[in-house]
Amino acid sequence: MKSAFLYSILIFFLHVSFAQPNTGSIRGKLSDTKTQKPLAGVNVLVRGTLRGTTTDAQGTYRLKGVPAGVFDITFSLIGYTSQTLRHIAIQPDTSIQLDVALVQTAIEADQVVVTASRREQSLREVPVSVSTVTSKMIADHVSVTLDDALRYVPGVNMMQDQVNIRGSSGYSRGVGSRVLILIDGLPYITGDTGEIPWETIPMFQIDRIEIVKGAGSALYGSSALGGVINVITKEIGETSEMRFRLFSGLYDTPRYAEWDWSPTRRLNTGGFVSYSNRVGSFGYLISASRMVDESYRLNDVYHRWGLYSKLNYYFSESQSLTFSTNIQWRKHGNFFWWKSLREATRPADTQINGEVNSTRGNVSLAYKTILSDQVLFSLKAIYYGNFWQDNDAGHVNNTATSHFTQVDAQATYLISQDHILTGGLDANYDYVISDIFGSHPGVGAAVYVQDELAPFQSLKLTAGIRYDWQRVWKELFSSPAATSPAQLNPKIGLVFSPGPTTTLRASYGEGYRYPSISELFTSVTTGVSQIKIVPNDNLRPERSIAVEIGGSQMLGERVFLDMALFQNDFYDLIEGGVNPTRFEIQFTNVTRARIRGLEIGIKADWWNRFLTTDFSYTYIDPIDLSRDVVLTFRSRHLLYASLTAHYRQLQANVDFRSVSRVETIDENLVRLAPIVDGDQRVAYKVIDAGITYDLINAGLPLSIGFTVKNLTNYYYVELLGNLSPLRTYYVSIEGGW
Amino acid sequence: MHVISPMCTILQFVMRLLVLITFCFALSSCEGGLAPPPPIELGFSGIVYFTPNAWPPSDSLFNLLIFASQIYPLDSAKVVDGLFQTPYTIFVYPSLTQSLPLDKADSISYSFPLPPGTYKYVGIIQQINPDFLFRGIRVFRVVGFYKDSTNLSQPGSVEVNDREQVKGINIFVDFQNPPPQPF
Numbered sequence: 001m002k003s004a005f006l007y008s009i010l011i012f013f014l015h016v017s018f019a020q021p022n023t024g025s026i027r028g029k030l031s032d033t034k035t036q037k038p039l040a041g042v043n044v045l046v047r048g049t050l051r052g053t054t055t056d057a058q059g060t061y062r063l064k065g066v067p068a069g070v071f072d073i074t075f076s077l078i079g080y081t082s083q084t085l086r087h088i089a090i091q092p093d094t095s096i097q098l099d100v101a102l103v104q105t106a107i108e109a110d111q112v113v114v115t116a117s118r119r120e121q122s123l124r125e126v127p128v129s130v131s132t133v134t135s136k137m138i139a140d141h142v143s144v145t146l147d148d149a150l151r152y153v154p155g156v157n158m159m160q161d162q163v164n165i166r167g168s169s170g171y172s173r174g175v176g177s178r179v180l181i182l183i184d185g186l187p188y189i190t191g192d193t194g195e196i197p198w199e200t201i202p203m204f205q206i207d208r209i210e211i212v213k214g215a216g217s218a219l220y221g222s223s224a225l226g227g228v229i230n231v232i233t234k235e236i237g238e239t240s241e242m243r244f245r246l247f248s249g250l251y252d253t254p255r256y257a258e259w260d261w262s263p264t265r266r267l268n269t270g271g272f273v274s275y276s277n278r279v280g281s282f283g284y285l286i287s288a289s290r291m292v293d294e295s296y297r298l299n300d301v302y303h304r305w306g307l308y309s310k311l312n313y314y315f316s317e318s319q320s321l322t323f324s325t326n327i328q329w330r331k332h333g334n335f336f337w338w339k340s341l342r343e344a345t346r347p348a349d350t351q352i353n354g355e356v357n358s359t360r361g362n363v364s365l366a367y368k369t370i371l372s373d374q375v376l377f378s379l380k381a382i383y384y385g386n387f388w389q390d391n392d393a394g395h396v397n398n399t400a401t402s403h404f405t406q407v408d409a410q411a412t413y414l415i416s417q418d419h420i421l422t423g424g425l426d427a428n429y430d431y432v433i434s435d436i437f438g439s440h441p442g443v444g445a446a447v448y449v450q451d452e453l454a455p456f457q458s459l460k461l462t463a464g465i466r467y468d469w470q471r472v473w474k475e476l477f478s479s480p481a482a483t484s485p486a487q488l489n490p491k492i493g494l495v496f497s498p499g500p501t502t503t504l505r506a507s508y509g510e511g512y513r514y515p516s517i518s519e520l521f522t523s524v525t526t527g528v529s530q531i532k533i534v535p536n537d538n539l540r541p542e543r544s545i546a547v548e549i550g551g552s553q554m555l556g557e558r559v560f561l562d563m564a565l566f567q568n569d570f571y572d573l574i575e576g577g578v579n580p581t582r583f584e585i586q587f588t589n590v591t592r593a594r595i596r597g598l599e600i601g602i603k604a605d606w607w608n609r610f611l612t613t614d615f616s617y618t619y620i621d622p623i624d625l626s627r628d629v630v631l632t633f634r635s636r637h638l639l640y641a642s643l644t645a646h647y648r649q650l651q652a653n654v655d656f657r658s659v660s661r662v663e664t665i666d667e668n669l670v671r672l673a674p675i676v677d678g679d680q681r682v683a684y685k686v687i688d689a690g691i692t693y694d695l696i697n698a699g700l701p702l703s704i705g706f707t708v709k710n711l712t713n714y715y716y717v718e719l720l721g722n723l724s725p726l727r728t729y730y731v732s733i734e735g736g737w
Numbered sequence: 738m739h740v741i742s743p744m745c746t747i748l749q750f751v752m753r754l755l756v757l758i759t760f761c762f763a764l765s766s767c768e769g770g771l772a773p774p775p776p777i778e779l780g781f782s783g784i785v786y787f788t789p790n791a792w793p794p795s796d797s798l799f800n801l802l803i804f805a806s807q808i809y810p811l812d813s814a815k816v817v818d819g820l821f822q823t824p825y826t827i828f829v830y831p832s833l834t835q836s837l838p839l840d841k842a843d844s845i846s847y848s849f850p851l852p853p854g855t856y857k858y859v860g861i862i863q864q865i866n867p868d869f870l871f872r873g874i875r876v877f878r879v880v881g882f883y884k885d886s887t888n889l890s891q892p893g894s895v896e897v898n899d900r901e902q903v904k905g906i907n908i909f910v911d912f913q914n915p916p917p918q919p920f
Contacts (some may be wrong), residue, residue, distance in 0.1 A: 255769065255772075256772060256773050259773065260771040283918075341771065341773055341774055342773045342774055342776075342777075342899055343773075344771070344773065471886075491797070528811050557749055559748055559752075602751075602752075602755065604752060613752070613755075613756070615755050615759070639759070639762065641755075641759040656759055656763050658761065658762045660827075676900050676901070680771060682770050682771055684770065685762055685763065685765055687763055712769075713769070714769065714770045715769060715770035715771040715772065716770045716771060717771070723771070
């Protein structure tokens with residue numbers, strides 16, 4: 001098995017050809033048919049080649065180095081009907097202009113995604129369920145952090161800031177995320193606790209977010225048990241651009257006097273600003289952000305400052321280097337859980353003076369080169385540093401510093417129009433210094449390969465495999481943790497398109513998660529209660545096997561239906577179990593679980609796109625097979641519905657989400673923490689509504705918005721003992737020129 | 738003539754149904770969700786059990802009270818201070834001038850409101866003399882107390898917190914075999 005695998009890698013690299021043909025270029029502008037507004041973020045893809053780009057804020061694009069020949073060129077953007085220009089002739093050393101107007105639609109059958117196969121491909125070619133969130137959706141919902149932007153994604157359920165795809169995650173307060181997050185294809189998980197640092201993701205620079213559901217370790221390695229979320233940042237445009245977004249939110253008064261702790265109304269305010277330009281081959285972008293959330297809860301005030309920059313240089317038409325930096329400072333009150341349901345907006349007495357401060361940042365590098373008509377090579381590296389400390393009335397309790405570095409080299413080989421091979425190598429280094437986790441280094445390496453073959457035009461097969469080796473040491477490279485270091489994760493996928501409006505898909509994939517350093521080595525008595533957390537370096541990696549069959553169908557021209565049946569089997573799930581007699585928590589491999597379910601999505605547009613509707617429903621049956629009971633902290637039913645109306649420059653949207661009550665929780669956790677009234681929870685039904693008005697026709701490059709989140713002021717918890725935000729009124733203004 | 742296909746009709750029906758279902762769900766969000774529970778009475782509660790057919794005659798039963806003392810052991814000076822000097826350390830229920838029901842029932846359930854603290858001695862006292870100021874003669878006697886589960890001859894402590902009422906503080910009273918008096 002291993003030799004066959006290495007042989008396939010060898011074959012892959014031997015096939016690489018380095019010839020550089022005669023090339024031409026394409027440039028143009030994308031706009032909305034109806035409003036004539038320039039469209040940013042449109043994917044431009046030259047079919048049958050490795051060439052592609054996206055439009056900038058002015059809607060312009062330039063695609064250099066396109067080999068001479070005749071091609072189909074596809075333009076796609078979420079929320080618009082894709083358009084393919086057929087038989088476009090590219091002449092050597094000439095440039096052609098292709099301006100295209102796209103038509104708005106609720107249907108997204110043919111958009112371009114990059115996460116499912118580590119390369120650009122049409123959504124119709126993907127054998128797994130993929131959802132997307134655009135920068136416009138983020139702006140329309142006034143989403144300040146990424147977790148907020150994911151709340152309407154089918155099958156995704158947020159437990160405050162912990163993401164849960166199709167029931168993959170329970171209660172861990174983010175530690176050991178079972179969903180892998182990537183920024184431009186590189187992992188973005190903290191080195192110490194293995195959690196997603198939501199607040200450091202540069203929201204204003206997001207072009208789109210792709211959410212791949214199901215195990216994804218065959219391409220991305222550890223943590224991709226339940227799915228992969230890839231945050232794709234905006235490209236630097238061809239011309240100078242200044243953009244900003246300002247918002248201010250006002251929390252409403254709680255309905256109950258017991259929860260009204262503040263004599264003044266609380267605000268949530270922030271802003272982003274960025275400037276980018278390109279001088280010849282050199283492009284740059286700088287961006288700053290500031291956020292102050294006074295919060296609707298006592299001791300939950302949040303301050304954040306952020307700086308982001310991106311530099312990009314084109315060595316030639318087919319070779320580029322991008323360097324980006326991102327740093328965020330944060331001060332956050334330590335509201336871990338409420339005092340009681342009666343005093344739900346006050347923290348427990350032990351947390352009243354607590355605060356968590358953090359400095360987090362990353363530096364990343366991406367080098368891409370098209371070696372020939374057939375071979376695209378990329379080299380990416382990321383360093384992610386994370387420092388945090390928690391204080392209690394000025395006294396420092398715990399601190400942790402972690403350094404995580406990963407390098408990824410990938411090549412995509414277009415053997416023929418119908419046969420694509422992708423492969424690569426990963427290496428990572430992790431080092432943690434902390435008074436509660438100890439000081440531990442970790443090293444990992446991986447090799448992966450994926451073959452995509454279309455034996456017939458209507459059938460596409462995908463097979464891939466990845467070998468990971470990961471090790472963490474108790475001391476500096478001595479006494480390794482007993483965790484098994486080697487993991488082999490395969491994937492197989494099939495897409496069958498019997499007609500132009502029908503796609504059937506099936507997939508099998510495996511996932512794993514290497515335990516985080518905090519799960520292996522935490523040794524502390526918690527400040528919020530007197531429970532000890534004791535280390536366990538015998539943890540095994542968690543594993544998952546995901547199987548899915550699904551299909552999508554266009555019904556007429558205005559209704560799109562997508563359905564999936566899935567089964568995810570989990571092995572050796574790690575949970576922080578409470579020993580009630582010894583007052584200890586220890587992470588152990590306790591659970592074998594199975595989650596089966598179905599997901600249905602229907603999108604439609606009505607009355608010549610005046611109105612668009614988007615429904616999704618996910619049902620999961622989460623069973624803890626070890627104990628033959630319902631898996632804790634899961635909701636069975638997720639129903640999301642969105643309705644958007646467009647009239648001239650006005651857009652109004654109403655979003656509704658309904659999540660059924662979490663059936664079972666860990667009662668020991670509630671009792672021993674203790675979280676007073678921690679078992680109090682309800683099904684939740686939340687309505688957000690907003691209107692935006694575009695002033696572009698009035699000669700102003702601005703749009704203004706008014707949004708009400710939690711319109712009916714519904715009170716619920718996503719996380720034990722944490723009341724979710726009250727009704728909040730937001731005004732926002734966004735502009736760019 | 739424009740002909741509507743069966744597929745379109747079904748689609749329209751399904752979409753209308755979905756809109757209706759969502760609308761109904763959305764309406765239900767007006768219920769409000771979680772709400773603060775009604776105020777809780779801090780303290781402890783339980784049942785006082787009486788040995789059957791052991792009730793004293795009415796001329797020696799003027800009041801029956803539950804007491805909770807943060808101090809133990811006691812003497813007469815501590816009792817007076819605890820009852821009448823702030824901060825109070827001894828509390829009685831219903832009050833010094835009111836009584837639990839004296840209807841010779843087999844048991845009485847009670848709920849004793851108290852400030853948070855540790856109550857080391859909890860029990861039932863019988864007022865055996867009508868006059869509080871009757872000097873030289875015992876006015877009250879202890880007829881039952883809450884027992885330490887590991888040593889039934891000793892009083893058990895009750896920890897009253899500021900979050901919830903402590904339940905299950907059950908006390909057994911046998912008027913004919915009262916426990917040793919604290920002083």
